[in-house]
Amino acid sequence: MATTSSTPNSARPALGRKQLFGLALLLVGGCVLPFLVSNYRVFQFTLVLVYAIALLGLNMLTGYNGQISLGHGAFYAIGAYVAAILMDKFGVPYWLTLPAAGAVCLVAGFLFGLPALRFEGLYLSLATFALGVAMPQILKYKGFEHWTGGVQGIVIIKPDPPEWLKVSQDQWLYFVALATLLILFLIGWNLLRGRIGRAMVAIRDQPIAAQAMGVNTAMVKSLTFGVSAMYTGIAGALGAIAIQFVAPDTFTVFLSITLVVGIVIGGLASISGAIWGALFIQFIPNVADQISKAAPWAIYGVFLIVFMYVMPSGVAGLIRILGGRLQRLRQR
Amino acid sequence: MNVLLHQVLSGLATGGIYASVALALVMIYQATHLVNFAQGELAMFSTYISWSLIQAGMPYWAAFFITVALSFALGVLIERVIVQPVENAPILSVVIVFIGLLVIMNSLAGWIFSYTIKPFPSPFPTAPLFGNSYVSSHELGSIGITLVVLLLVFAFFRFTPLGLAMRAAAQNPVSSRLVGVRVGWMLALGWGLAAAIGSIAGMMVAPTVFLEPNMMAGILLYAFAAALLGGIDSPGGAVLGGFIVGVLENVVGSLLGTELKLTVALVLIVGVLVVKPSGLFGKVHITRV
Amino acid sequence: MAKILEVRGLHAQYGPTRVLHGIDFSVDEGGITTILGANGAGKTTTLRAVCGMVKTQGDISLGGARIEGKATESIVRLGVAHVPDGRGTFVNLSVEENLRLGAYTRSDKAEVAADFERMFGYFPRLKERFRQQAGLLSGGEQQMLAVSRALMLRPRLLLLDEPSFGLAPRIVQELFEIFRAINQQDRVSMLLVEQNAALALKLADTAYLLETGRVVISGTADAIRSDEAIRRSYLGY
Numbered sequence: 001m002a003t004t005s006s007t008p009n010s011a012r013p014a015l016g017r018k019q020l021f022g023l024a025l026l027l028v029g030g031c032v033l034p035f036l037v038s039n040y041r042v043f044q045f046t047l048v049l050v051y052a053i054a055l056l057g058l059n060m061l062t063g064y065n066g067q068i069s070l071g072h073g074a075f076y077a078i079g080a081y082v083a084a085i086l087m088d089k090f091g092v093p094y095w096l097t098l099p100a101a102g103a104v105c106l107v108a109g110f111l112f113g114l115p116a117l118r119f120e121g122l123y124l125s126l127a128t129f130a131l132g133v134a135m136p137q138i139l140k141y142k143g144f145e146h147w148t149g150g151v152q153g154i155v156i157i158k159p160d161p162p163e164w165l166k167v168s169q170d171q172w173l174y175f176v177a178l179a180t181l182l183i184l185f186l187i188g189w190n191l192l193r194g195r196i197g198r199a200m201v202a203i204r205d206q207p208i209a210a211q212a213m214g215v216n217t218a219m220v221k222s223l224t225f226g227v228s229a230m231y232t233g234i235a236g237a238l239g240a241i242a243i244q245f246v247a248p249d250t251f252t253v254f255l256s257i258t259l260v261v262g263i264v265i266g267g268l269a270s271i272s273g274a275i276w277g278a279l280f281i282q283f284i285p286n287v288a289d290q291i292s293k294a295a296p297w298a299i300y301g302v303f304l305i306v307f308m309y310v311m312p313s314g315v316a317g318l319i320r321i322l323g324g325r326l327q328r329l330r331q332r
Numbered sequence: 333m334n335v336l337l338h339q340v341l342s343g344l345a346t347g348g349i350y351a352s353v354a355l356a357l358v359m360i361y362q363a364t365h366l367v368n369f370a371q372g373e374l375a376m377f378s379t380y381i382s383w384s385l386i387q388a389g390m391p392y393w394a395a396f397f398i399t400v401a402l403s404f405a406l407g408v409l410i411e412r413v414i415v416q417p418v419e420n421a422p423i424l425s426v427v428i429v430f431i432g433l434l435v436i437m438n439s440l441a442g443w444i445f446s447y448t449i450k451p452f453p454s455p456f457p458t459a460p461l462f463g464n465s466y467v468s469s470h471e472l473g474s475i476g477i478t479l480v481v482l483l484l485v486f487a488f489f490r491f492t493p494l495g496l497a498m499r500a501a502a503q504n505p506v507s508s509r510l511v512g513v514r515v516g517w518m519l520a521l522g523w524g525l526a527a528a529i530g531s532i533a534g535m536m537v538a539p540t541v542f543l544e545p546n547m548m549a550g551i552l553l554y555a556f557a558a559a560l561l562g563g564i565d566s567p568g569g570a571v572l573g574g575f576i577v578g579v580l581e582n583v584v585g586s587l588l589g590t591e592l593k594l595t596v597a598l599v600l601i602v603g604v605l606v607v608k609p610s611g612l613f614g615k616v617h618i619t620r621v
Numbered sequence: 622m623a624k625i626l627e628v629r630g631l632h633a634q635y636g637p638t639r640v641l642h643g644i645d646f647s648v649d650e651g652g653i654t655t656i657l658g659a660n661g662a663g664k665t666t667t668l669r670a671v672c673g674m675v676k677t678q679g680d681i682s683l684g685g686a687r688i689e690g691k692a693t694e695s696i697v698r699l700g701v702a703h704v705p706d707g708r709g710t711f712v713n714l715s716v717e718e719n720l721r722l723g724a725y726t727r728s729d730k731a732e733v734a735a736d737f738e739r740m741f742g743y744f745p746r747l748k749e750r751f752r753q754q755a756g757l758l759s760g761g762e763q764q765m766l767a768v769s770r771a772l773m774l775r776p777r778l779l780l781l782d783e784p785s786f787g788l789a790p791r792i793v794q795e796l797f798e799i800f801r802a803i804n805q806q807d808r809v810s811m812l813l814v815e816q817n818a819a820l821a822l823k824l825a826d827t828a829y830l831l832e833t834g835r836v837v838i839s840g841t842a843d844a845i846r847s848d849e850a851i852r853r854s855y856l857g858y
Contacts, residue, residue, distance in 0.1 A: 294443035304432030512726035
């Protein structure tokens with residue numbers, strides 16, 4: 001990522017009064033939205049929230065901590081399958097599957113992060129790429145079929161809203177996702193503002209200096225991997241519940257690449273970028289699909305390349321730059 | 333014993349494919365310290381080009397050589413136009429550009445040629461040589477072609493002035509400029525050569541795995557494993573790694589079943605990186621703090 | 622006297638840091654010019670500037686033609702050979718391959734073969750180590766290799782960056798005698814950057830003294846050598 005003035009070098013996303021106001025507006029808008037649009041649209045926006053959570057996770061790892069992951073789709077898949085198996089085989093209520101998926105992915109991410117400690121950026125990208133490519137095969141493995149349902153996957157029953165709330169299933173799920181996003185956003189924001197966040201950024205920018213200054217690089221990197229996997233796993237669980245279905249071939253390496261597209265578009269090392277990226281990866285395929293089946297990916301590819309040349313700090317970065325320019329204009 | 337021999341020979345055939353792609357990866361790595369994630373998709377796209385030429389009525393070997401030439405040109409073009417501008421960008425940016433390239437090539441192939449699986453012809457006879465039961469003619473031919481290509485590449489680098497210049501540019505670009513080597517064009521040539529080698533690998537493997545846009549993903553993974561095993565900055569190591577991985581895949585596959593092949597590649601990659609990141613023949617890099 | 626290299630108002634910078642502040646100097650056709658100065662004075666930067674390896678402003682003319690702003694490879698092809706500080710040897714290639722690279726831009730095969738023999742004439746050690754890996758050579762041998770590589774270009778102008786650095790005195794003497802021979806027999810003009818002022822002034826015709834990116838003294842080498850005041854205060858002997 002470019003260490004220009006448009007990328008935050010500190011891990012302290014500042015929240016001035018204007019931004020708080022903007023956030024409050026967004027929140028109100030977000031709560032009102034499900035009542036203004038059709039159920040199908042609500043479903044789509046739920047997926048936007050789901051992706052935003054996943055992107056938050058990936059961004060923590062790649063944007064703030066500088067560890068490249070081309071395999072985060074694997075953790076999304078694990079979270080999705082944990083939720084599906086718990087609900088289908090053990091009758092666990094849907095809302096419990098979220099922390100369960102989070103816990104499993106936290107451990108899985110931490111464990112994968114441990115050997116990954118010694119890998120430099122390029123090698124880590126190789127290893128995570130391999131993870132992303134191998135995941136569907138692992139999920140299809142006959143030995144696990146009893147749990148995973150093999151190639152056919154598992155069907156999930158959509159949860160009902162509580163009786164005292166007069167909303168549709170889709171609307172309820174939307175609010176569950178929104179609440180989850182807000183909680184995770186707050187946790188993430190706190191994390192990044194604090195000592196750990198600064199350690200993460202220090203490791204990204206000057207790993208040797210960070211180590212020399214007493215930052216336990218290994219621990220922070222593994223923890224970051226774990227937390228980032230946790231977020232993505234929770235997103236996977238929510239996504240599975242929303243779509244009501246998990247199957248191995250929905251979790252190919254292209255899902256991992258989609259997540260990377262999301263953080264690149266939204267903005268590396270940016271929390272608000274998660275929303276922009278999520279909007280992009282949810283709605284662009286819908287539009288592009290009408291041109292041709294292959295079009296969404298061609299567009300992704302072109303955007304990836306163009307953004308690296310032109311807007312390395314993504315949409316969030318662009319807004320920051322424009323915001324800065326606007327401020328300077330006003331000060332004249 | 334018979335079965336083992338068959339597995340080994342089959343493994344050498346696929347190993348040759350892995351060796352070729354691994355060599356392409358190492359060539360680009362040596363010159364740029366970057367791993368070309370799009371190598372597999374480039375090879376796949378080249379194979380589709382040759383398929384189109386054959387469909388249009390061209391005889392196999394004419395299509396073969398024209399495809400190799402076109403792939404070379406494509407590689408040079410991609411380096412000059414897409415890779416060169418981000419030469420000095422942070423690693424994350426470059427990885428993302430490569431992923432973008434991967435995705436574009438994959439979707440272009442799907443768009444132009446559709447996603448239906450197509451058969452791809454082999455230039456070798458269907459009857460096995462001397463009626464043997466160990467290795468098909470295509471596998472034998474594949475090994476032969478791979479070896480010839482690898483030998484030609486090594487001879488090029490070892491004995492020609494241009495090959496020497498390319499090696500020099502990869503090792504020490506600053507000094508290379510001081511002897512008049514146009515380092516930028518050496519990089520482009522490296523990409524061209526890598527793309528050409530990849531195209532041959534694609535054309536050799538397509539008859540076996542059938543032509544479709546995702547055909548190279550697993551192969552690319554194995555090529556990564558091979559390159560890492562042999563040493564990511566050692567061309568000889570990459571080639572040896574390729575053959576080892578090919579045989580290993582087949583032998584292990586016959587024991588564990590073919591369903592977990594990609595997982596084996598994953599384990600291999602992580603394993604090599606954890607145990608000996610410089611691979612069997614690579615140089616250990618000591619960074620000065 | 623015709624000038625092979627003429628530099629006017631040369632500024633050079635690394636990123637935001639300016640290292641040369643408008644210096645003027647020249648090298649006569651067939652002559653040897655030396656640039657002296659302490660560490661950090663900007664001597665290496667000057668050579669790099671001539672080769673197009675740093676960002677510059679000002680005029681640089683080679684044999685009357687302007688070369689500032691050109692790419693290093695192009696300047697080399699115009700006949701400028703640079704022996705950089707640190708020697709810049711291709712350590713993983715053999716001695717033979719290093720020398721062949723020196724002749725990379727030449728197409729006259731027979732002459733190149735003859736030049737190999739000439740290099741062996743100057744530096745017999747290289748013939749002994751012909752097929753060995755260059756990185757395994759001693760410091761002195763690597764310096765010989767670096768100079769030979771530069772000469773394989775049959776340059777009009779040879780740039781030498783601190784050739785005496787890290788070498789035993791006896792070897793340095795031999796080296797500088799060979800420089801004189803090359804200059805006189807093959808008519809190669811030289812621009813020599815050196816910290817060892819005594820040695821440089823014995824070899825060169827003209828000298829410039831750099832101090833923090835500016836020329837403070839210039840003149841013939843003889844004049845500077847015989848000026849005790851200059852020698853004591855600037856050159857330390």
